Amino acid sequence: MRYLPLTDVDRSAMLGDIGAPSIEDLFRDVPVAARRARLFDLPLHAGELEVERHLSALAARNIAAGSVPSFLGAGAYRHHVPAAVDHLIQRSEFLTSYTPYQPEISQGTLQYLFEFQTQVATITGMDVANASMYDGSTACAEAVLMAGRVTKRRRIVLSGGLHPHYRDVVKTMTGSAGFTVDVAAADVFGEEDLAASIDKTTACVVVQYPSFFGHVRDYATLSAQCRDNGALLIVAVTEIVSLGALKPPGDMGADIVVAEGQSLGNGLNFGGPYLGLFTACTQYVRQMPGRLCGETVDADGKRGYVLTLSTREQHIRREKATSNICTNSGLCALAFCIHLTLLGGDGFGKLAAINHANAVMLADRLSGVKGVSVINRTFFNEFTVRLRSPAAPIVETLAARRILAGVPISRVYPERADLADLLLVAATEVTTTADMEALVGGLKEGV
Amino acid sequence: MAMSRDGRPTIPRNSSVAGMPAPTFTGHRGLQLEEPLIFEQGQPGRSGVDLPDPPKVEHRMGTSVRTRPIELPGLAEPQVVRHFVRLSQKNYSIDANLYPLGSCTMKHNPRLNEKMARLPGFGDIHPLQPITTVQGALALIDEVAHWLKTLSGMPAVAMSPGAGAHGELCGLMAIRAAHVARGDARRRVLVPDSAHGTNPATAALCNYEVDGVPANKRGRIDLAALKAKLGGDVAAIMLTNPNTCGLFEDQILEVADAIHGVGGFFYCDGANFNALVGRVRPGDLGIDTMHINLHKTFSTPHGGGGPGAGPVVFSAPLAPFAPLPYVVHGPDGFALKEHDGGQAFGRLKAFHGQMGMFVRALAYMRSHGADGLRQVAEDAVLAANYILAGMRGVIDPTYPGPCMHEVMFDDSSFKSSGVTTLDIAKALIDEGFHPMTIYFPLIVHGAMLIEPTETESKESLDLFIGALRALITRAKARDSAGFQAAPRFAPVRRLDETRAARQPVLRWSPPQPKQAAE
Ligand SMILES: Cc1ncc(COP(=O)(O)O)c(C=O)c1O
Numbered sequence: 001m002r003y004l005p006l007t008d009v010d011r012s013a014m015l016g017d018i019g020a021p022s023i024e025d026l027f028r029d030v031p032v033a034a035r036r037a038r039l040f041d042l043p044l045h046a047g048e049l050e051v052e053r054h055l056s057a058l059a060a061r062n063i064a065a066g067s068v069p070s071f072l073g074a075g076a077y078r079h080h081v082p083a084a085v086d087h088l089i090q091r092s093e094f095l096t097s098y099t100p101y102q103p104e105i106s107q108g109t110l111q112y113l114f115e116f117q118t119q120v121a122t123i124t125g126m127d128v129a130n131a132s133m134y135d136g137s138t139a140c141a142e143a144v145l146m147a148g149r150v151t152k153r154r155r156i157v158l159s160g161g162l163h164p165h166y167r168d169v170v171k172t173m174t175g176s177a178g179f180t181v182d183v184a185a186a187d188v189f190g191e192e193d194l195a196a197s198i199d200k201t202t203a204c205v206v207v208q209y210p211s212f213f214g215h216v217r218d219y220a221t222l223s224a225q226c227r228d229n230g231a232l233l234i235v236a237v238t239e240i241v242s243l244g245a246l247k248p249p250g251d252m253g254a255d256i257v258v259a260e261g262q263s264l265g266n267g268l269n270f271g272g273p274y275l276g277l278f279t280a281c282t283q284y285v286r287q288m289p290g291r292l293c294g295e296t297v298d299a300d301g302k303r304g305y306v307l308t309l310s311t312r313e314q315h316i317r318r319e320k321a322t323s324n325i326c327t328n329s330g331l332c333a334l335a336f337c338i339h340l341t342l343l344g345g346d347g348f349g350k351l352a353a354i355n356h357a358n359a360v361m362l363a364d365r366l367s368g369v370k371g372v373s374v375i376n377r378t379f380f381n382e383f384t385v386r387l388r389s390p391a392a393p394i395v396e397t398l399a400a401r402r403i404l405a406g407v408p409i410s411r412v413y414p415e416r417a418d419l420a421d422l423l424l425v426a427a428t429e430v431t432t433t434a435d436m437e438a439l440v441g442g443l444k445e446g447v
Numbered sequence: 448m449a450m451s452r453d454g455r456p457t458i459p460r461n462s463s464v465a466g467m468p469a470p471t472f473t474g475h476r477g478l479q480l481e482e483p484l485i486f487e488q489g490q491p492g493r494s495g496v497d498l499p500d501p502p503k504v505e506h507r508m509g510t511s512v513r514t515r516p517i518e519l520p521g522l523a524e525p526q527v528v529r530h531f532v533r534l535s536q537k538n539y540s541i542d543a544n545l546y547p548l549g550s551c552t553m554k555h556n557p558r559l560n561e562k563m564a565r566l567p568g569f570g571d572i573h574p575l576q577p578i579t580t581v582q583g584a585l586a587l588i589d590e591v592a593h594w595l596k597t598l599s600g601m602p603a604v605a606m607s608p609g610a611g612a613h614g615e616l617c618g619l620m621a622i623r624a625a626h627v628a629r630g631d632a633r634r635r636v637l638v639p640d641s642a643h644g645t646n647p648a649t650a651a652l653c654n655y656e657v658d659g660v661p662a663n664k665r666g667r668i669d670l671a672a673l674k675a676k677l678g679g680d681v682a683a684i685m686l687t688n689p690n691t692c693g694l695f696e697d698q699i700l701e702v703a704d705a706i707h708g709v710g711g712f713f714y715c716d717g718a719n720f721n722a723l724v725g726r727v728r729p730g731d732l733g734i735d736t737m738h739i740n741l742h743k744t745f746s747t748p749h750g751g752g753g754p755g756a757g758p759v760v761f762s763a764p765l766a767p768f769a770p771l772p773y774v775v776h777g778p779d780g781f782a783l784k785e786h787d788g789g790q791a792f793g794r795l796k797a798f799h800g801q802m803g804m805f806v807r808a809l810a811y812m813r814s815h816g817a818d819g820l821r822q823v824a825e826d827a828v829l830a831a832n833y834i835l836a837g838m839r840g841v842i843d844p845t846y847p848g849p850c851m852h853e854v855m856f857d858d859s860s861f862k863s864s865g866v867t868t869l870d871i872a873k874a875l876i877d878e879g880f881h882p883m884t885i886y887f888p889l890i891v892h893g894a895m896l897i898e899p900t901e902t903e904s905k906e907s908l909d910l911f912i913g914a915l916r917a918l919i920t921r922a923k924a925r926d927s928a929g930f931q932a933a934p935r936f937a938p939v940r941r942l943d944e945t946r947a948a949r950q951p952v953l954r955w956s957p958p959q960p961k962q963a964a965e
Binding site: 001002003004005006010011013014015017018019020023025026027028029030031033034035036039040041042043044045046047048050051052054055056057058059060061062063064065066067070072074075076078082084086088089090091092093094095096097098099100101102103104105106107108109111112114115117118119121122123127128129131132134135136137138145163165166168169171172173175176177178216217218243244245246247248251252260267268269270271272273274285291292293294295296297298299300302304305306308309310311313314315316317318319320321323324325326327328329330331332334338340341342343344345346347348349350351353354356357358360361363376377378379380395396399400404407411414415429 | 813
């Protein structure tokens with residue numbers, strides 16, 4: 001076995017030193033009935049070549065989004081990741097280290113976490129960011145739980161523009177904690193007004209920016225309404241590149257901003273691992289979930305970094321911790337940090353502008369197709385179109401022709417037959433004019 | 448792994464190191480290159496990417512267009528590469544040397560796994576692509592699920608949890624749902640005092656009252672104390688096995704019977720599955736649900752803190768409550784159940800789970816096979832017992848052996864000399880080793896939990912044993928001053944954690960302009 005250095009000679013020498021007659025003897029605390037003498041009914045070990053063949057054959061049964069015109073978004077976006085990113089994150093010292101519990105030999109990880117936290121806080125317009133969560137949806141649920149701790153209230157309001165999966169994760173994670181969840185109806189047109197659902201019992205209002213259906217709205221008024229009622233405004237961003245072109249949620253008065261950071265540095269990966277971003281105002285920092293990296297000095301007065309404010313965390317506080325999270329998305333945070341460092345502020349703005357311009361061009365082209373209408377007046381790189389018949393079968397037909405046309409709304413709102421004709425379409429910097437023409441051509445024939 | 452309050456270094460004590468060479472002009476020390484923050488290196492007009500000018504369009508972003516500049520630095524690619532390479536050089540890694548963090552299973556991370564995860568057919572597929580275009584991905588998830596079910600001897604598995612703690616949540620939520628479904632909502636969860644912090648934190652997150660159970664003198668759960676706590680309001684017990692002292696819970700069948708006897712469920716924290724994989728099935732131990740950290744037992748890299756994956760196996764009574772989404776076998780191949788899950792307790796994550804980790808785990812499983820995995824457990828247990836034996840005459844384990852895949856020592860033999868467990872840890876750094884897990888579990892004073900894993904050679908274990916023997920011997924010889932100066936050869940010396948917590952600086956800010964001289 002190529003991964004096991006011990007030889008049979010080593011093993012018997014070691015058993016000799018231990019003074020154990022056999023390996024079996026070391027397992028003597030295991031109840032006899034549970035000791036399996038025979039091998040399990042699974043394949044035997046295999047060499048690299050065989051394993052590679054098996055996995056490659058499975059991979060070949062999928063259509064890679066990058067190999068065809070693809071317009072899928074809905075919380076996961078295909079972007080170009082600079083070559084340096086994947087090279088750097090595979091350096092042994094980043095890839096194969098543990099959580100930086102011993103700061104003297106983990107300054108590499110700690111310094112990039114400090115840089116990452118600064119980047120995330122900067123683009124969201126918030127005071128502080130943590131060192132990452134599993135994904136945008138769990139970050140969103142943690143934000144709601146945090147709002148419960150801050151306000152000591154248990155009623156939450158979810159916008160109908162929130163990703164339905166985020167809605168479900170929030171409901172699941174808050175369900176047993178005694179929250180009541182008011183979910184607004186699907187906000188297809190971006191016109192919802194939540195003012196009437198906010199009162200003095202509301203812990204928080206969760207909105208998405210841009211919304212699930214793509215609308216871009218200014219939440220400054222909503223933020224004031226929340227403040228008047230002592231509720232927190234939580235803004236969830238599922239496409240982080242949008243913040244290169246849009247007003248930061250912090251500037252609109254958000255109290256907590258959570259986001260999916262996958263778009264920067266990270267591939268689609270069929271939905272994971274992704275990168276949950278979590279930011280808040282300084283006044284709430286001690287209620288935040290997850291790890292925080294902070295600056296300090298060493299015994300010689302030299303600048304260095306450590307994990308800090310750990311008295312919020314499970315390993316110190318146990319059942320009183322702000323969250324149960326331990327392992328997070330460290331390496332995805334590194335990929336994000338490197339990508340954003342390569343972009344810089346100007347590059348990030350330009351990337352966002354290209355995304356938006358491509359989406360505008362796509363929207364204009366699709367509006368020209370008979371039977372297709374664009375619903376959005378505002379959007380960033382994703383918008384909703386109405387087709388003349390249910391979107392799901394059309395998407396299937398186009399997939400058979402190797403065009404990934406977008407996400408049918410019915411995939412996430414199966415209970416809403418009235419939304420079956422809607423299709424969510426995204427364009428990013430990787431979308432070419434030829435891709436757009438392919439979709440236009442496909443829809444012309446298909447709708 | 449965890450560090451406890453008493454293990455927290457406070458203000459470093461002694462800042463003068465005898466015999467340190469004079470500072471260099473650059474501040475660098477040979478291969479140790481100092482590296483400022485990216486924010487201190489940017490210049491306007493520099494960038495690490497070349498992007499075309501955006502096509503000219505009339506924008507449609509309404510009124511919330513960004514108007515202020517994005518204050519992030521500009522660096523060219525060579526600077527970015529150099530920056531992150533220099534940072535990487537300040538990190539310890541399993542690729543460089545043994546990483547004996549107890550409870551963390553820092554084993555070798557095969558590079559084949561990385562290569563496979565990057566196949567475009569896995570790395571570049573969208574979670575909401577039509578099901579017909581991702582049949583290979585669903586087949587892969589199904590195959591990983593099959594391995595996990597077979598290895599655990601359990602009939603069902605939920606694949607979506609993001610890591611171990613998320614898996615704990617998944618398990619407890621299924622338990623809650625099962626109780627609620629039979630109109631028997633319960634209040635309390637029993638958690639041994641030796642448990643990892645995520646266990647009580649998870650129980651609290653599920654709104655259960657956490658009730659501690661002490662350990663007995665043999666480092667196992669105190670069965671009598673457990674039985675005394677049992678009642679009709681107990682939803683579950685969360686037991687780690689092998690436990691956090693590195694010992695097999697030899698009364699586990701009695702524990703299972705006791706909890707089942709009051710209608711509760713048995714949650715097992717499977718962080719230590721590496722000791723059992725291919726050899727012992729949790730399903731044969733009376734366990735109802737257990738998370739499996741793919742980033743421990745199945746070698747997916749820790750990545751400096753994540754990402755991981757925490758699939759959760761279920762016994763038959765809990766299986767119907769597993770969360771959405773899950774893969775099902777349909778008439779035309781695989782399908783994904785994303786809605787109307789019947790008794791499913793809900794959804795834990797935006798998409799279907801940590802696919803990138805599943806690919807790596809399957810490469811690992813297939814490489815080892817049933818025979819290799821069994822060898823993994825055996826070699827892991829052998830290596831830990833070899834360290835236990837290697838320390839004979841210098842320090843005794845907290846509990847007599849055999850241990851499982853990790854061995855526990857404590858500070859009782861050197862405490863009186865003024866040397867602490869933390870000092871030993873920092874001195875190990877100077878010896879070129881990452882320290883063991885310290886001050887965890889909380890029930891052992893000055894705990895040192897050592898997990899070598901099966902991927903260390905005998906030579907490597909011998910060197911570690913030699914270093915640890917030398918340090919403990921020195922500690923007993925009362926060389927506390929020498930210890931307090933450690934580490935001397937790390938990129939930085941002991942860090943002031945008290946200051947970091949008292950005056951938190953959690954992000955870089957531009958330097959304040961100096962006051963103009965009057
Ligand atoms: C015993 C034990 N339980 C639970 C966990 C939590 O797992 P994760 O970090 O994957 O969330 C750990 C990991 O450190 C652990 O050692």
